[in-house]
Amino acid sequence: MMNSTAKPLPSARKLAYQALYDILEKKAYANLTLQHVLKEYPLNGPESRLLTELVYGVLRKYNYLLWIISRLSTYSLKKIHPSVKILLCLGLYQLLYLSRVPASAAVNETVKIAKKITHKGNVGFINAILRGYIRKKKELSLFPRNDNPLLYDSLYWNEPEWLVKWWQSHYSREAASILEAFNETPKLAVRVNTLKTNRDALQKMMAEKGIKTEAVPWDNNALILLEGAHAFWPLAEEGLAYVQSLSSMIPAAILSPKEGDRVLDMCAAPGSKTTQMAEMMKNNGTIDAWDLYPHKISLIKNNAKKLGISIIHAGARDSGKPFPALFGRYDKVLLDAPCSGLGVLSHKPEIRWHRKEEDLKEFPPLQEKLLSCAASYVKEGGLLVYSTCTLNPAENEDRVRQFLKEHQGFTPLEFSLGDQKKSADGMMTILPYELHSDGFFIAKLLKK
Numbered sequence: 001m002m003n004s005t006a007k008p009l010p011s012a013r014k015l016a017y018q019a020l021y022d023i024l025e026k027k028a029y030a031n032l033t034l035q036h037v038l039k040e041y042p043l044n045g046p047e048s049r050l051l052t053e054l055v056y057g058v059l060r061k062y063n064y065l066l067w068i069i070s071r072l073s074t075y076s077l078k079k080i081h082p083s084v085k086i087l088l089c090l091g092l093y094q095l096l097y098l099s100r101v102p103a104s105a106a107v108n109e110t111v112k113i114a115k116k117i118t119h120k121g122n123v124g125f126i127n128a129i130l131r132g133y134i135r136k137k138k139e140l141s142l143f144p145r146n147d148n149p150l151l152y153d154s155l156y157w158n159e160p161e162w163l164v165k166w167w168q169s170h171y172s173r174e175a176a177s178i179l180e181a182f183n184e185t186p187k188l189a190v191r192v193n194t195l196k197t198n199r200d201a202l203q204k205m206m207a208e209k210g211i212k213t214e215a216v217p218w219d220n221n222a223l224i225l226l227e228g229a230h231a232f233w234p235l236a237e238e239g240l241a242y243v244q245s246l247s248s249m250i251p252a253a254i255l256s257p258k259e260g261d262r263v264l265d266m267c268a269a270p271g272s273k274t275t276q277m278a279e280m281m282k283n284n285g286t287i288d289a290w291d292l293y294p295h296k297i298s299l300i301k302n303n304a305k306k307l308g309i310s311i312i313h314a315g316a317r318d319s320g321k322p323f324p325a326l327f328g329r330y331d332k333v334l335l336d337a338p339c340s341g342l343g344v345l346s347h348k349p350e351i352r353w354h355r356k357e358e359d360l361k362e363f364p365p366l367q368e369k370l371l372s373c374a375a376s377y378v379k380e381g382g383l384l385v386y387s388t389c390t391l392n393p394a395e396n397e398d399r400v401r402q403f404l405k406e407h408q409g410f411t412p413l414e415f416s417l418g419d420q421k422k423s424a425d426g427m428m429t430i431l432p433y434e435l436h437s438d439g440f441f442i443a444k445l446l447k448k
Helices: 012-026 030-040 045-072 082-097 103-117 120-139 149-157 161-170 175-182 199-208 233-237 247-255 272-280 294-307 357-377 397-406
Strands: 188-192 212-216 219-227 241-243 262-265 286-291 312-316 330-336 378-388 410-412 427-430 440-447
Touching: 012 030, 012 045, 012 082, 012 103, 030 045, 045 082, 045 120, 045 149, 082 103, 082 120, 103 120, 149 161, 149 175, 161 175, 161 357, 188 272, 199 212, 199 219, 199 233, 219 247, 233 241, 241 272, 247 272, 247 330, 247 378, 247 440, 262 272, 272 286, 272 294, 272 312, 272 330, 286 294, 294 312, 330 357, 357 378, 357 397, 378 397, 397 410, 397 427, 397 440
Parallel strands: 262 286, 262 330, 286 312, 330 378
Antiparallel strands: 188 219, 188 241, 212 219, 378 440, 410 440, 427 440
């Protein structure tokens, strides 16, 4: 029986405001922020779904929502306090996109939150803008595309203008499909922990909790959660499964470590692929997991412990600096390299607002250095898998082709995802609409 003195849970709207402030102003990750909030506050199903929809909805429509605010406000966007902008976006998102929410509730609930976190003048401003939208919404539709094609596309697809131009120049034919996929709500995917259970048993357990799932045809240990995801977290805490996007499961599957292998994961935190490989190895062998920051090493260790894994040896190390004592020691090496993240704009929509065009130049030199180090650690006859969660050719195909020119002891190996997709020259670029998951790049290389 619930304690009558227990502190009431914050509303989904208040939690959405706090999450969006952390994401937009403190550069937090949306998926990790939401996971943390949902674990800390056990909301019921409808409230949990509203929280998730508000956070991801505002992030996906942020550009357009700010444009609406700019049309209604006599102040420039730069002069509006970040807290006020976020509250306005929350209120407007409900008014524009959540038909089941009465307009009065969208306004009143937003104003109620504003009264707790800002001064009276801002509260009045928020109330006026939201009520102004209700009165003038017919006048605020998007202008014809021919008037300003780039601005129109930026508002329609909700990406910054530089990024819309980038997609259109690099993926001309596929650009519209890519942009559309990035604005869809991704389904939650989980990896079954085969050290503790199997897919059939976990599906049965989930069904008993009201969680509706779907099997993934090209991965026997993956499930998509269709309904009841809020009831999944206790199973994750027991280590029976691990939240991981489908595309993120592919690099380890292609590397395919076996029992007894010695494996190196060079950029391992938070340990998604590391723990996946340990499960594939049946917790028999050795995995050295490196990451640059000590606090991230604790994430790997905590995840391994929860999943019942003992073969991971995690340590803080700069993977861009060679470690000669380990040259030629590993059967298999995974380099899931730091990248621009342009493949994961669906479940990390905040990246589109944080990333700048000049940032793209930072990654290829780092990736080149990491690949060169990775090559040194692979045994003769061993495998190297290079992967990124971006769709930038300069970080993907160009990087691998340059590597093969400079490391002629390596040769590409072909691979496939069942009958879903096949590699070309040992490389595979997955566009976000192809597997209903993130955009990703994988290359498989054999050391002769």
